[in-house]
Amino acid sequence: MRVATAMRGVHYVLHAPQGDTYADLLFTMIERRDHRPPVTWTTFQARDLGADTAELFKAALRDAHARFRPEAMLVGASCTAELIQDDPGGLAATMGLPVPVIPLELPSYSRKENWGAAETFLALVRALVDRSRRPSPREGRRPRVNLLGPTALGFRHRDDVTEVTRLLDTLGVDVHVVAPLGATVADIAALGEADLDICLYPEIADSACRFLEKSFGRPTIRTVPIGHLATCDFVREVAGHLGLDPAPALAAAHARLPWWSRSVDSTYLTGKRVFVFGDATHAIAIARVARDELGFEVVGLGCYNREFARELRAAAAEHGIEPLVTDDYLEVEARIAALQPELVLGTQMERMIAKRVRLPCAVISAPVHVQDFPARYSPVMGFEGANVLFDTLVHPLVMGLEEHLLTMFREDFEFSDEAGPSHLAASHAAQHAAAQPQIRPEPVAAQAAADGLVAWTPDAERELRKIPFFVRGKARRNTEAYAAARGISAITVETLYDAKSHFSR
Amino acid sequence: MAAGAPRPVLRERGQREVFCGLTGIVWLHRKIQDAFFLVVGSRTCAHLLQSAAGVMIFAEPRFATAIIEEKDLAGLADVHEELDQVVARLLARRPDIRLLFLVGSCPSEVIKLDLAKAAARLDAGMRPRGVRVLAYSGSGIETTFTEGEDACLAALVPEMPQAGNLGQRLLVAGSLADVVEDQFARLFADLGIPADVLPPRRAGQLPPVGPGTRVLLAQPFLGATAAALERRGATVLPAPFPFGARGTEAWLAVAARAFGVSFDRFEAVVAAPRARAERALARHRPLLEGRRISFLPDSQLEVPLARFLAEECGMVPVEVGTPYLHQRYHGPDLARLPEGVRLAEGQDVERQLDRVRADRPDLVVCGLGLANPLEAEGLTTKWSIELVFSPVHGFDQAGDLAELFARPLVRRQKLAALAPEAAT
Numbered sequence: 001m002r003v004a005t006a007m008r009g010v011h012y013v014l015h016a017p018q019g020d021t022y023a024d025l026l027f028t029m030i031e032r033r034d035h036r037p038p039v040t041w042t043t044f045q046a047r048d049l050g051a052d053t054a055e056l057f058k059a060a061l062r063d064a065h066a067r068f069r070p071e072a073m074l075v076g077a078s079c080t081a082e083l084i085q086d087d088p089g090g091l092a093a094t095m096g097l098p099v100p101v102i103p104l105e106l107p108s109y110s111r112k113e114n115w116g117a118a119e120t121f122l123a124l125v126r127a128l129v130d131r132s133r134r135p136s137p138r139e140g141r142r143p144r145v146n147l148l149g150p151t152a153l154g155f156r157h158r159d160d161v162t163e164v165t166r167l168l169d170t171l172g173v174d175v176h177v178v179a180p181l182g183a184t185v186a187d188i189a190a191l192g193e194a195d196l197d198i199c200l201y202p203e204i205a206d207s208a209c210r211f212l213e214k215s216f217g218r219p220t221i222r223t224v225p226i227g228h229l230a231t232c233d234f235v236r237e238v239a240g241h242l243g244l245d246p247a248p249a250l251a252a253a254h255a256r257l258p259w260w261s262r263s264v265d266s267t268y269l270t271g272k273r274v275f276v277f278g279d280a281t282h283a284i285a286i287a288r289v290a291r292d293e294l295g296f297e298v299v300g301l302g303c304y305n306r307e308f309a310r311e312l313r314a315a316a317a318e319h320g321i322e323p324l325v326t327d328d329y330l331e332v333e334a335r336i337a338a339l340q341p342e343l344v345l346g347t348q349m350e351r352m353i354a355k356r357v358r359l360p361c362a363v364i365s366a367p368v369h370v371q372d373f374p375a376r377y378s379p380v381m382g383f384e385g386a387n388v389l390f391d392t393l394v395h396p397l398v399m400g401l402e403e404h405l406l407t408m409f410r411e412d413f414e415f416s417d418e419a420g421p422s423h424l425a426a427s428h429a430a431q432h433a434a435a436q437p438q439i440r441p442e443p444v445a446a447q448a449a450a451d452g453l454v455a456w457t458p459d460a461e462r463e464l465r466k467i468p469f470f471v472r473g474k475a476r477r478n479t480e481a482y483a484a485a486r487g488i489s490a491i492t493v494e495t496l497y498d499a500k501s502h503f504s505r
Numbered sequence: 506m507a508a509g510a511p512r513p514v515l516r517e518r519g520q521r522e523v524f525c526g527l528t529g530i531v532w533l534h535r536k537i538q539d540a541f542f543l544v545v546g547s548r549t550c551a552h553l554l555q556s557a558a559g560v561m562i563f564a565e566p567r568f569a570t571a572i573i574e575e576k577d578l579a580g581l582a583d584v585h586e587e588l589d590q591v592v593a594r595l596l597a598r599r600p601d602i603r604l605l606f607l608v609g610s611c612p613s614e615v616i617k618l619d620l621a622k623a624a625a626r627l628d629a630g631m632r633p634r635g636v637r638v639l640a641y642s643g644s645g646i647e648t649t650f651t652e653g654e655d656a657c658l659a660a661l662v663p664e665m666p667q668a669g670n671l672g673q674r675l676l677v678a679g680s681l682a683d684v685v686e687d688q689f690a691r692l693f694a695d696l697g698i699p700a701d702v703l704p705p706r707r708a709g710q711l712p713p714v715g716p717g718t719r720v721l722l723a724q725p726f727l728g729a730t731a732a733a734l735e736r737r738g739a740t741v742l743p744a745p746f747p748f749g750a751r752g753t754e755a756w757l758a759v760a761a762r763a764f765g766v767s768f769d770r771f772e773a774v775v776a777a778p779r780a781r782a783e784r785a786l787a788r789h790r791p792l793l794e795g796r797r798i799s800f801l802p803d804s805q806l807e808v809p810l811a812r813f814l815a816e817e818c819g820m821v822p823v824e825v826g827t828p829y830l831h832q833r834y835h836g837p838d839l840a841r842l843p844e845g846v847r848l849a850e851g852q853d854v855e856r857q858l859d860r861v862r863a864d865r866p867d868l869v870v871c872g873l874g875l876a877n878p879l880e881a882e883g884l885t886t887k888w889s890i891e892l893v894f895s896p897v898h899g900f901d902q903a904g905d906l907a908e909l910f911a912r913p914l915v916r917r918q919k920l921a922a923l924a925p926e927a928a929t
Contacts, residue, residue: 017525017646018521018523018525018645018646018649019526019553019611019644019645019649020525020645021874022528022874023552023556024522024874025556025873025874028875028876029873029877033878034877034878034880035881036874040520042520043520043521044646045647046614046647049615049646060520078549079547079611080612080646083578083615084615108547108548109547109573109574109575109577109578110574112548
């Protein structure tokens, strides 16, 4: 569906039970598409089971062709239709439709979504590409490349394509075909006319690129331009293949990440421990950004797509850490809990895990929710993508620090709840003065006192509150344990500092 | 109540753009607080629940999917063993669970995995530990959206204790928001009617049922549940559904008549909340009056909601589509729909959209897969799922219900300058 929806003039007929149309929502809501995905569902029901589901499929295919007049059609079976064993490809072949009909074999009980998209794209390219077309002679024209891999529901694919197209333009290179996103059947047929293929998203385009390499005997650029350094590598690599000078493109005016990251304000980022998880391509690329471009320490690296486990393991080895290849979020959660990072970079799921364990987090990979299909321009690729990544990776930390400071100074007279907004200081002054001496006992203390265990004297309680909140709980526990062990029933300021010195040994 | 002359109904078959019954889990698990819903299905089922539950998925919810994999398709013996293991692990992890539903899906139904038998076997093992295990199907091949709740409640009916000879009791069937349930409980108490609810908030609180039980359906999609209750000797009272001031009054009046409540007492109890509801509705009426509305099939709430919008808000229903039309349960609302409404049961989505485009109603009630594309065509839409998730029944929600339909119209007015036709 992600491939069909990305393209123009292609219609997908999917043999599936009633209810599976829920998947339309992902495109109309999360990606906010203004058209229905070009997918017809047979939506069979229990009463249809038996001989006529095949007939139902053929009718759906015929109607979809008549209504939408696509230039090519895809046919496939959903997980349930796979079980009832109508053969969409075979059925379609008997119908003699006047357009290419491409059958998809997507084993839904062993493979997943990215694999399905890659397989669909490969099937489309294999069926529609015109093998006789070759690039025209280079004299008198700029070199041209294909950008392969962007789809519907891709994380920032829309803006990555724009950014990489601009980048190539500064290098003097034209984009011949972008596929599947926005491509027509004619575009796919013309893939052979480019000088070079660029595999932007290996999860989607790697198998199609391999096929093109074999068919046209030309190389694929596999460096993914995510991050400043990788973008530089990408530019040099493309320039090298096409015999161009990379210098003008590398001198691009808007590469702000290098200076932002070297400026003194970023010093506190040094050695921040980050955990990175997502699809393999984004996880590997962003781990490199984290280490080499922001000065973080990558303490965890993982991906959910087993197809690229080898690449991920190699990257983890380079960082000297244990790789994590799993699609079980509980495993990810356990690893995050064990590693105790200071920043989590991941998918929507890691954002929720981070929220639960109160860690700062940024989203760097699909699956994502609607807010990560933003209205504003926000690529992750190219030099502007690196700028976006700097902001994305640093903001949660700055905000984390802000929150930390605000909570730390919560009892400070200017920040307390009673103080009110500063521009209304005069009207709040009296109230503020009245509120000042009152100290509300923390619930734990009240409970302890009620239980008749150890009680805190008001002085000691006040002193405890001067300790930063993030170690206050520990100080309270230690002091109470110290007091209990010595039979002290009322904790004074003295007891507090006695305990502190006791435990600091 | 006489449904009058049978109205012509357009019956269609084709592509249906609807949810399957698994979706019911999303609200049912909030209602029965110690129940867990284990779907036995594919990654597609798990994905549907993820998409439908939105952020709820991150709140350690009480539902999950046991995903059928290739090795499970090879032979049936293993599947039962594996299911036992999954259930054992699940209950060890969530010791607070008292009721476990095994929920059937399309794949489990097609491979003829006997979940009823599995549930009975697991139930025998778990009962000593205070956990009941039941099964129902929420598959797309058998159920449409809210019918998942119907299947779930119908599975609970045999578990309800037998009522003794304590005379008549009222049973309100259908899950309602807690706040609405409490309002109805107060009204029935004031009317002197002893009332129970199905589903209960906790698994151990299933109400009794027997020949003295009079059932008032709170939701229009409970055909199987009503039939199961009748098999236990209960009597289902036909009534319009409690939407708006008049719908709620008529619904309560049916119960009042069955329990011999005097007219004066009834008036004394309903007068104040009815007046509140009418006041709240009056605010939205100027905007809604005369506006044409079409419903695409989704939840079976379409007929009673069209009744409410026509009768109480002055809207003009053009086409009212519903996945299923139960003449028996929808009859009282149908009888109150204006003449000339086009009724449609089932769906061929492409043809239905052609009719919507030809009708160009002021408001289209439809699912989220169609809403944005229709908005892009210049139609105003109200996404229908919200009507199932929001508290909309009863007197004190009447204004909120009207507001749900008014909001997209208000928004369109406010953003008129942004419309593409305004720019040209």
